[in-house]
Amino acid sequence: MKFFPASLFVVLLGMGINEIFRNFIPVLFIQPVHLVNLPATSISDLSSFIKFPALSAFANYNVWLTALTLAIVASLETLLNLEAVDNIDVHKRESPPNRELVAQGVGNILAALVGGLPVTSVIVRSSVNINAGAQSKISAIIHGIFLLLAILLLSPLINLIPFASLAAILIVTGYKLAKISIFKTMFAKGWNQFIPFVVTILAIIFTDLLIGILIGLAVSLFYLLKSNYKNPFTIEKGILHTGEVVRIELPNQVSFLNKASIKNTLWSVPENANVIIDASYADYIDNDVLELFVDFKTVIAPEKNIKLNIIGIKEKYQLSDHIQFVNVLDREAQKQLKPAQIVDLLKKGNERFMLGKWNEKYFRHQVNATSSGQFPMAVIIGCIDSRTSPELIFDAGLGDIISVRIAGNIITEEIIGSLELAIKEIGVKLIVVKGHSRCGAIGVAVDAIKKGETDVITQKIKPAVDMAMLVAPSLQTQTELQETVCKLNIENSVNAILKNSSYIKDLVQSGTVGIVSAYYDTASGEVIFNERIYV
Structure with a gap:
């Protein structure tokens, strides 16, 4: 009861029992030396x-x-x-x-x-x-x-309160602060957390508070230095349209203890690789580590034909950003790409999007690199839905793709003209027609057609609605009907491109250009490509 705390009850109980002992059982009476004074x-x-x-x-x-x-x-x-x-x-x-x-x-x-x-x-x-x-x-x-x-x-x-009553209160309070569950929680965090925790407790018990804490701090410092020595940075390896890229991201503090592991990592990079050293989050970098970067930039990288980017170095250090490559497509890389390779790159980009592991874009450098021209690898035809931005869901950089947005991802003469221009003049190798789940344009079209109403967008989607109604006119729910219409409409758009552009059709048949349909799930973020790739 909050009105009558347990600790007060223990004090009163101890006083009362001791007074009973004083009057009736003197042999058990607690002497004044063991009472508050x-x-x-x-x-x-x-x-x-x-x-x-x-x-x-x-x-x-x-x-x-x-x-x-x-x-x-x-x-x-x-x-x-x-x-x-x-x-x-x-x-x-x-x-x-x-x-x-x-x-x-x-x-x-x-x-x-x-x-x-x-x-x-x-x-x-x-x-x-x-x-x-x-x-x-x-x-x-x-x-x-x-x-x-x-x-x-x-x-x-x-002065009648026994020390034993106060000791009992302290023991209970100590147990509440150091329950078995706390030890279990610390153990679950790993030895680097559990050992300093236990050592600190034991040191305080067997010495005193000050010495015990200092011992605990020393043990914690040991594990902290050990952790920094073993894992001073993160390494990510990825395949982009420009090739394999090794990205090293430095932590907030980079001390001399990190020098050996950083050197081993950099010196083991294979020949002809692309390396990014990202110091954007590093507030402190030891001079020994900076000298290591200079040695790698001036000696190791040129000897092994490694293209190196060093970015994010603070102005207070005598080492400026060093850029040798930018993850943007140039004409040579665009020419070498095949349609199937581009589909694979888009799939990998979507995987990164779903996992939340987006590649750093370094847009400032990409702006400079693309200022004189563009060499995109694909054109994505998609709906105007705000949740389906291709650059985001494919984790694409500046100049990687051309995005065409129109309600219901329908095909018009103007869009076909734009596609032919993108292929002929810009060098695009792949066309992707992408629809998506819960499409508002499809829903509006289905409702309008049922009411006998049509407009420019609805008229384009109507063949897919008619086909869906023939497949299962009574078994589908409204949601199922809309999703079926959506997928049929995507395929219809692909066929419309091939039917109305002999130029694109000939390139697709020769394998020079690819065309593929894709479906984006707005709930999961996944893009599902149709296995039927026209290449």
Whole structure:
């Protein structure tokens, strides 16, 4: 019960049992040495407890050493208590550590000036406040007032409290803060988390708070350095239209400890590879590592015919961005691509899109690289739906594809003219007609045709609607009907291109240009290509 906390019950129970022992079983009575011992205090003689500091002690070396030790221990205990209290707070609020330490320092200075002992935040009183239902910091102030009144008015009663009762409260509080489930959680995080956790606990138990924490920090630092040494960066290898690219992304801090692993990685890059060293997220790079990059750029990369991009280096370092290649298509790469290869590249791009592992585009460099011309590999005919942007769902870069958007991905004379221009003048090798699930244009067309209404878009989609109604006029739900119409309409658009453009048809039959239909699932993000590729 919050009105009658368990800790208060334990204190009263211990006092009551001890008084029973005093009167009826003296042999079990707890002697005063094992009871709380507060000096008798009254408001009238309160001034006798005020002790002003001896200024001559400021020259004593031991005073400064003791003060520094107390400051460190008190600060550490307060910070640990803040962490513990935040964990048991039902609202999971975050206590400001800086404000707490400043307040504690000011309080200790003022207390010392009148002969008081240094204070620190402790878990017992904080947990009592929380368990009693306290909601704000005013509870701590009220708590302090009650403590003062208790010392002044209730010291004879407080002196009846057995240390054993207080010990029981501390044990229960400690268990709540270090439950078995916490050990299980730390163990599940791995040895690099569990070992420092256990070592810190054991060190505090067998030494003291300050030494135990320092030992725990040393063990944690060891595992931190070990982790940084083993995994200072991420490596991604991908196949793009420009070939295989090895991308090395540096972390926020790159120290000299990372030099060996970075060197082993760079020196093992095969010949004729494309390498990107991305330092965009690195706020600090050790000079030894920078020298390593310079050696790789000036010696290793030229000898092994490696094209190297170094990007994102901060201006404070004497190493500017170094760009030798940009992931954009040039005329030579465009000519070498085959339609089937382009389909495979689009599939891989869609896989990256679904996994959320998009390639870095470096658009600023791509803008410069494509400023004098474009050499796209494919033209994508798709619906105007805002969820189906081809550049995004195929993880394409600037200038990789031409996007044609029209409601219902229908085919018109103007679109056919644009396709012929894209093939003849720009060198496109693949045409993709892409529809998508839950297409609004298809839904509107199906409803309009059922009502006998037609317009320019509807008239183009009508053959697919008629065909779908013939296939299963009564068994399909409205959703199934629309999806069937969508897929039939995609194939109709492919056939319309081949039927109305002898130029494109001849190129498709010769294998120079490919044409393929595709269906985009707006729920999963997957693009499903029709196995029938006209190449």
